[in-house]
Amino acid sequence: MHLTKRAAILASALAMVLGSSAPVRVHPHVFAEARLDVMLNPDKTVKSLRHLWRFDDLFSSTVLMEFDKNADLKLDDAELQDVSNTVYASLAEYDYFQLVTADGKDVSMKPPPTxxxxxxxxxxxxxxxxxxxxxxxxxxxxxxxxxxxxxxTAIDFVEDENMAVNDLPSTCKRSVIRPDPDEAIAQNQSNLTDAFFNDPSGTDLSKIFATRLELDCQAEG
Structure with a gap:
């Protein structure tokens, strides 16, 4: 399912739960297509996660207008560095939008060096x-x-192949989980309070809608 269509379904599902009083800010305003590469060490521990996000034309044009200081309709190296610094600082308090768990427990990630x-x-x-x-x-x-x-921001993976692992061990099975918005809401109805919809950033529940790369790995015997 294409990113914008999936985001629209999510927004519609949220609106059904909330009714007509749903605040506008729970709907995605920015869209990005993503790629995630899981890099492994020789001992098959996770070395790093490599992220690539490609943003929609509307948001990209807004960034161009805001950071194109010399008004030449392009972003030079200095202007791109300003964009990098701004995005880096903005994402810091949200752990750079990363979701990593091991057997259901959150895994802490280091901030990216750059x-x-x-x-x-x-x-x-x-x-x-x-x-x-x-x-x-x-x-x-x-x-x-x-x-x-x-x-x-709605960041999603258009193709399952956009969530990849280099040299996936034979002891692991790979699958891409795309939660159905209606099912995710139904399964978590008791936790989706008015506070969540009024201020989603005050909770951690939005992860229930995230597309996930799941690795089911058995110990080597």
Whole structure:
């Protein structure tokens, strides 16, 4: 399902729960198509996550207008660095939108040492790489995803192949989980309070809608 269509379904599902009083800010305003590459060490622990986000034309043009200081309708190196610094600082309090769990428990990630912004074919592209704070072994169920806890940005993976693992061990099975918005809301109805919809950033529940790469790994015998 294409990103914008899936985001629209999510917004519609939320509106059905809330009724006509749903605040506008729970609907995504910015859309990005993503790629995630899980890089492994020789011992099959997770080395890093490599992220690439390609933003929609409307948001990208807004960035161009805001950061094109010399008004030449392009972003030079200095202007792109300003974009990088702004995005880097903005994402810091949200752990760079990363979702990583091992057997259902959150895995802490180091902040990326740097973030790169490019502007190609009228689209803003963001790239960064981050590492687990502690060694992360591929045992049991390990999940990786990207989500904005404020619901302002919809970041999704158009193709399952856009969530990849380099040299996936034979002891692991890979699957891409795309939660159905209606089912996710129904399963978590008791936790979706008015406070969540009035201020999604005050909760961690928006992760229930995130597309996830799930690795189900058995111990080597």
């Amino acid at each position: 973030l790169i912004a490019n502007y190609e074919a009228d689209q803003l592209i963001i790239l960064f790489e981050s590492e687990p704070k502690e060694p992360l072994k591929l045992t049991g169920k390990v999940d990786f995803g990207v989500y904005d806890p404020t619901f302002y």
